[in-house]
Amino acid sequence: MNIGEVSERAGLPPKTIRYYEDIGLVRPLRSDNGYRAFRESDIHKLAFLGRARTLGFSIEDCRTLLGLYEDETRESAQVKSVAKEHLTAIDSKIAQLKSMRKTLSHLVEACQGDHRPDCPILEDLAKGS
Amino acid sequence: MNIGEVSERAGLPPKTIRYYEDIGLVRPLRSDNGYRAFRESDIHKLAFLGRARTLGFSIEDCRTLLGLYEDETRESAQVKSVAKEHLTAIDSKIAQLKSMRKTLSHLVEACQGDHRPDCPILEDLAKGS
DNA sequence: CTAAAGCTTCCAGTTGCGGGAAGCTCAAGA
DNA sequence: TCTTGAGCTTCCCGCAACTGGAAGCTTTAG
Structure with missing residues (x-):
């Protein structure tokens, strides 16, 4: 094919x-x-x-998983280990994004979003929080 | 310096x-x-x-924000617009990660993780859900 | 005076492909 | 039969946002 x-x-x-x-x-x-x-x-x-x-x-995880899939002598613990690590990585990414989201949503709410230049978002970026 | x-x-x-x-x-x-x-x-x-x-x-967003920061004639609406778009992007990333997380956590829980080769994770990847 | 630290530029590698060029093959219509 | 267009091939560049490392100059400390 x-x-x-x-x-x-x-x-x-x-x-x-x-x-x-x-x-x-x-x-x-x-x-x-x-x-x-x-x-x-x-x-x-x-x-x-x-x-x-x-x-x-990741591609490397995929390579590993494919290898395990084709290996009749694999132990499911190996697969689970790869998956659990990935799950942990996903969790920390989610946590990081949520943290960003929290700060950013506060700032967006605080900003009037009108024709005037005053902006809490820029002020926060300029001064740090 | x-x-x-x-x-x-x-x-x-x-x-x-x-x-x-x-x-x-x-x-x-x-x-x-x-x-x-x-x-x-x-x-x-x-x-x-x-x-x-x-x-x-993103770097390009940063460039824009820095430009607005240095532009006395900016309108806060411009800043807010950039921030809101970014917020939306963050939200969709979170949603995507949560979706992955959901599927993956089910699979991890279903997997015995022992010395035997039988593994629901691999079965799911092989057959699709 | 020498060695180490700090600075410079430049090039390659990272992740996971996508775009596009140049060129070969194949299938269908006039 | 010829031609055209689709489909296939390889190859190389580009993306984001840096990081690592090499080669080489400058400065500083002992």
């Missing part, structure tokens, strides 16, 4: 698929004309990667 | 300060020896930038 059809079936842009081959996440065969020839297993892998990326896993 | 002292006073790494000069956010003078010579106003600007970055504003 050519990359265009694979792109639709896996839900990933052709550019992304080529990139994943570049970095060794998938290894499609090649036809005589030089075109990539994807097997069903490649499509399955690509869809797996797409979903892992949707959950926010 | 040299970059080292400015770095401490503004709370930004020297590399970052040089980068901000590169992209035209600050324009320190130069001493005869070629060293950057920062004025108080430069330090003030850098601290302003540091705080804006802490609130998650």
Whole structure:
């Protein structure tokens, strides 16, 4: 199967698929004309990667997860460990964003937003809080 | 004042300060020896930038905000507009992360995390939800 | 006088692709 | 059969916002 059809079936842009081959996440065969020839297993892998990326896993995490997926001798504890670390990272990002959000929303509420130059937002940035 | 002292006073790494000069956010003078010579106003600007970055504003937003800060004829509505857009962006990032978090936490809870290979996390990635 | 610290510029790498150029292949219509 | 257009290939640049490191000059401390 050519990359265009694979792109639709896996839900990933052709550019992304080529990139994943570049970095060794998938290894499609090649036809005589030089075109990539994807097997069903490649499509399955690509869809797996797409979903892992949707959950926010880094490419390196995806590589690890894919490796575990294909390793019959894996221990689920290994998978859980990767997922838990990622969950922790997500939590700290959320916390950071919420902190920004809190400060920023206060400032936005305090700002009149009219034609006059006086602005609590700029004042806060200038003086620090 | 040299970059080292400015770095401490503004709370930004020297590399970052040089980068901000590169992209035209600050324009320190130069001493005869070629060293950057920062004025108080430069330090003030850098601290302003540091705080804006802490609130998650992009560099281009920072450039805009700094411009407004130095423009006596600004209207606070302009500042508020930039801040509100950023707030919206933060909100959607939070929403996206929470969505990831929700799915991922369910999966992590469902996974035994023991020595056996069976893993709901991998199963979900393989099949989609 | 020397060594270390601090400054300079420049270049490469990070993450995860996207855009676009140049060029080959293939499928369909006149 | 020829041609056109779509689809495929590789390659390299660019994004955001820096960080790290090399090579080399200046200043400072002992």
